[in-house]
Amino acid sequence: MNIKNILIAGDYESYFKNYLTELKHYNLNFKLIDNISRDDLKWADVYVGFEPSQLLQPSDVNWVHTFNAGINNYLTLEGWEESNALLTRTISDFGQKMSEYCLSYILADLQNHKQLEAQQKEKIWDKQAPQALKDQTVTIFGTGQTGQTIAKIYSALGMIVYGISNSGLNKPYFQKVEKLEKSKGLIQSSNYIISTLPFTDKTKNLFNQSLFDTLNQAYFINVGRGQVVDLEALKLALDNDNVRHAILDVFEIEPLPTNSDLWHRKDVTITPHISALTDIDEAVTCFYQTLKRIENNESLQNQVDFERGY
Template sequence: MNIHNILIAGEYQEEFETYFPNMEQKEFRFLPVEAITDHDLDWADAYVGFKPCANFQLSKVKWVHSFNAGVNNFLDIEGWKENHVLLTRTICSFGERISEYCLSYLLTNLQYHRQFQKQQQQKKWIQKTPKLLKDVTIVIFGTGAIGQEVAKTFIHFGSTVIGVSESGKQKEYFHKIIPINSVSSIIGEADWIISTLPLTQHTKQLFNEELFSQMKSVGFINVGRGATVDEKALINALDSGNIHTAILDVVEREPLPKDSTLWLRKDVTITPHISAVTELNEAILCFSQTLHAIESNQPLSNSVDFDKGY
């Protein structure tokens, strides 16, 4: 694929110069996403950015590179296969960041941080023995690059780590991986459930009343996509005790509406989609590496499978 004219949806020229010191070898055009015109798209071989412009048309470009790991906003546009357009996504330190996010909340729970903080405020000296990660069974939904990195972190501490994926294909760092259609066979073993799932037609509201009803007083962390969870079903699961704690970095509507009952629940922690914030420099480096791979006819580890949706 010959890529010469590159349209960047954002005024990032200074940052790009670090990775493309000889920028004259390519033609770059840096524009705010709202300022991109049909003429700019006609000119471009490649479109690069966090989101498509309002007038985006697949028929005008050969390649789209998303600065995000998730590509739902691009996949909402129809016609990728018909127009033979390549879509790639950013893969960088997301797995590491999400792993540390999840680890922090499990330790907060297992070490009784909140309870001891409350006791300190009450000037009470009451001992309670913290739990160990080696005694915890963690079920991770999604066994891609991010899920594997999360599994790697917890298996290091001796946790039992079970993966759930569409295929059930075995991968490193998991004690075992089961296909999604067999999840009922292991869901009752979980102490904690972590979802790293992307949003696809198969994962939309996957966490529903039926699935939550099979859980037995588990902790639930969602660092994937908010729409994979039926929030009414989640609230019912919290009320019934099927879930004792929910850590939500993503929700169905972002920002979470002010009238949502999730805000004020003591058994819910809300964070504003920060478990894997895209660092622009990392995103540009990933783009640079992807461009080199395309021009060298090398395999791409970050190309999007349109059938899977990621």
């Protein structure tokens, strides 16, 4: 791949300072996304940024790298197959971050935080023993790098960890991995369900009424993509006690509209897509490491597979 001119969409020059010496053989152009012109895109061999310029076409460049882990905003561009342009995404410690996010809510649930807060307000001294992590079963939808990191941490804490994936192939740190169509027994036995799934044609509304009906008063946590959950089906599952509480960090429309009735439900916890925020320093490092691997003709772990959608 011929790489000489690199267009970075955004005022990120200060974040590249640690790599400017290594990148001295390249021409770097840092430009606010709204100021990017067709001439800039014709000049560039590489486009880098959190989101595509409205003028960007895959045929403009040889390689696009997104600072995000998700790539849905780039997949809306037409012409990827015709251009043969490379698309890569940022991979970082998202699994570590998501595992801590989810664990904070799991522990709060097991340690009866809400009940204890209510008792304090009423000056009630009533002991109820917390439940132990080692007695809990969690099923993680998505057994890729993120899911495996979560499974590694939770299994080390003594939890029984199951996985659901397209292939159903066993992966490290999971006691068992199944395809969705064979997973009814795993799901029914789970205390906690965590979705790390990306948004693809196969995962859209995967959490529908049929799937939620399988749950047995489970705690549901979504840190993947909002589009994988049918919210109306989730509300019904909450009403029917198939789901006893939902932690939702991602939504199809963000920010979540103020007129959504989810804001008012006591059995729903809403967070503003913060379970695994992309750190710009990590994103720049990932870009640089990807560039070096391309230079050395090495395989890329973060190359997007357009057929799979991630």
